[in-house]
Amino acid sequence: MQFFGIGIHVLIALFFAVHVVRSGQNIYWLIILFMFPLLGSLVYGLAIYLPSTRIQHGAKRVLSAAGNILDPNRELREAREAFDYTPNAQNQMRLAAALLAADQPSDAASNYEACLQGPFAADPTIRLGAAQANFACQRYDACIAHLQNLRERAPNNSPEVVSVLMARALAGAGQVTEARAEFEFALQKFGNFDTRAEFAIWAISVGDKETAYRLKTELDQTIARWNRHNRDLNAAMLNRLSKAFS
Structure with a gap:
């Protein structure tokens, strides 16, 4: 199929090329898209592209949960085997992600840092x-140094995730004023459930009950409209909220 004489596969490649630029992906993707559209x-x-969409995030969380129940170490085992067999950057990236998901952050950090070299x-x-x-x-x-680098070099790459993680890292580093400012910025800019929840958890931890319970009320209103599927997808965050306010 063609539109205005241009093959649809070329139009799709152009669409993804725009996404490459706007999301700050590596420039080699443009070469791949234009050479092999x-x-x-x-x-x-x-x-x-799909991993960056909300639909894919939900699907991945469901499939990941099911996979973890059946074989909790499968992805880490396969990622380690792939890297041992072919120790290239792509396999090291996969291994780093698997280590982080398996709650081995120190090893994950070492592999991510190696990839960045x-x-x-x-x-x-x-x-x-x-x-x-x-x-x-x-x-x-x-963590803060990496996030600052992201903001400078790829400001359109997962900005909500970067902002909330920056706020939490600032809080962890004892920079309370800066953390509050970042949480407030993230809430005003994005205002999604996870941002509001992280802000509420932090606020209650520092004794700011007024902010914490105001946010908790807003969160409860959202949760009340959820079906069971949404609750299952957000079970980890709901558990953290419950513990924080207990």
Whole structure:
């Protein structure tokens, strides 16, 4: 099928090329998309674009939960085997993500940092993974440094995630005033459930009950409209909220 003489696969490649630029992905994706528009679009869509959408996030969480019940160590085992067999950057990225998901943040951070020393040093996905791993290790200064780099070099890459993680890292580093300012910015800019929940959890932890319970009331109104599927998808956050306010 063609539109105005242009093949639809080329139009799809152009759409993904715009996403590459706007989301701050590595420039090599543009080369792949323009040299191999059909195959490149397929790979980019599955590897980068779909994981960034809300629908894919929900589906991945459901599939991940089911997989973890049946074989909780499968992804880590397969990622480690792949890296041992072919120790390239792509397999190391996969291993780092699997280690972080398996609650081994120190090893995950080491692998992410190693990836940032090679040709993927400018990849925002790796940089964000390194920030998350360092946060999990309570290396808040390192986390903040990675997030600042992301904001400078790839400001359109997962801005909500970056902002909330920045607020939490600032709080962990003892920068209370800066953390509050970042939480307030994230709430005003994005205002999604996770942002509001993280702000509420932090507020109650520092004794700001007025802010905490105001946010909790808003969260409860949202939760009341959820079906069972939504509650299951957000079970971890709901559990953290319950513990924080208990």
